[in-house]
Amino acid sequence: MGFFGFGGNKVDRCVKKLTNAYVQTHERLRMLEMLSEIGTNDALYGILKRFTFRTEASIVDEDEKEIAFKHLVYAGPAAIGPIERFVGENDAVFWPIKALREIAGLDAAVDLILTALDRAEARSARVNEQKIQLVSNLRDFEHPRVLARLQVLVTDESEDVRIMAMDGLLTYGEDIALQPAARLLLDAEESPRVKMVLLEQLIDEGWSLGPWREQLEEQDLLPFPYRVGANGCCERAS
Numbered sequence: 001m002g003f004f005g006f007g008g009n010k011v012d013r014c015v016k017k018l019t020n021a022y023v024q025t026h027e028r029l030r031m032l033e034m035l036s037e038i039g040t041n042d043a044l045y046g047i048l049k050r051f052t053f054r055t056e057a058s059i060v061d062e063d064e065k066e067i068a069f070k071h072l073v074y075a076g077p078a079a080i081g082p083i084e085r086f087v088g089e090n091d092a093v094f095w096p097i098k099a100l101r102e103i104a105g106l107d108a109a110v111d112l113i114l115t116a117l118d119r120a121e122a123r124s125a126r127v128n129e130q131k132i133q134l135v136s137n138l139r140d141f142e143h144p145r146v147l148a149r150l151q152v153l154v155t156d157e158s159e160d161v162r163i164m165a166m167d168g169l170l171t172y173g174e175d176i177a178l179q180p181a182a183r184l185l186l187d188a189e190e191s192p193r194v195k196m197v198l199l200e201q202l203i204d205e206g207w208s209l210g211p212w213r214e215q216l217e218e219q220d221l222l223p224f225p226y227r228v229g230a231n232g233c234c235e236r237a238s
Helices: 003-018 025-038 041-052 058-089 094-104 106-121 129-140 144-153 159-170 174-186 192-205 210-218
Strands: 226-228 234-236
Touching: 003 025, 003 041, 025 041, 025 058, 041 058, 041 094, 058 094, 058 106, 094 106, 094 129, 106 129, 106 144, 129 144, 129 159, 144 159, 159 174, 159 192, 174 192, 174 210, 192 226, 192 234, 210 226
Parallel strands: none
Antiparallel strands: 226 234
């Protein structure tokens, strides 16, 4: 049997054990080490498959994913291709894109996540889980292109996407995020769920809705139990 045939079979065996949630953690860690030592595209892609499931023990799960992340970073540029392929095919993008950022920098990570988002948006699905996951990760990448995309996504047809996009936009501060937040609250067609999530965030931030207070009250645009207090900040009615 040739080298490539043997290597491929070995990779398959390692990946099978690595992705078995019922295998002992020390055995999955050994599979990560073996795949890292093999170092081929398929082996590195196999490491990435550890991000596709959760174990019952959350601490163990997080520790294993952190170790998988470190193996990818250790592989350096060789891991870029497998990461790009994985992000294009899977919903679990947090750790892979974090690894790419460590290897190739912020711009490369932003390029990948926005390209993957373009592909996800082209899919016709009532519930687009990949798109939701990608948007939820945008808050970790402060970048002009990400900001521009979030400003568009806050008007997306999906409630989940609007919530995630607004969550990301809030990280850019009051000067950028308050106006879009107010527009959502002033929209009589916006869902109570989206407004309630946003209002809780505005309470935490302590930002004032004073300029819009009169319109919000007159048109009864805030869901119970929220209101604009005397100081202009949102509060929960007692």
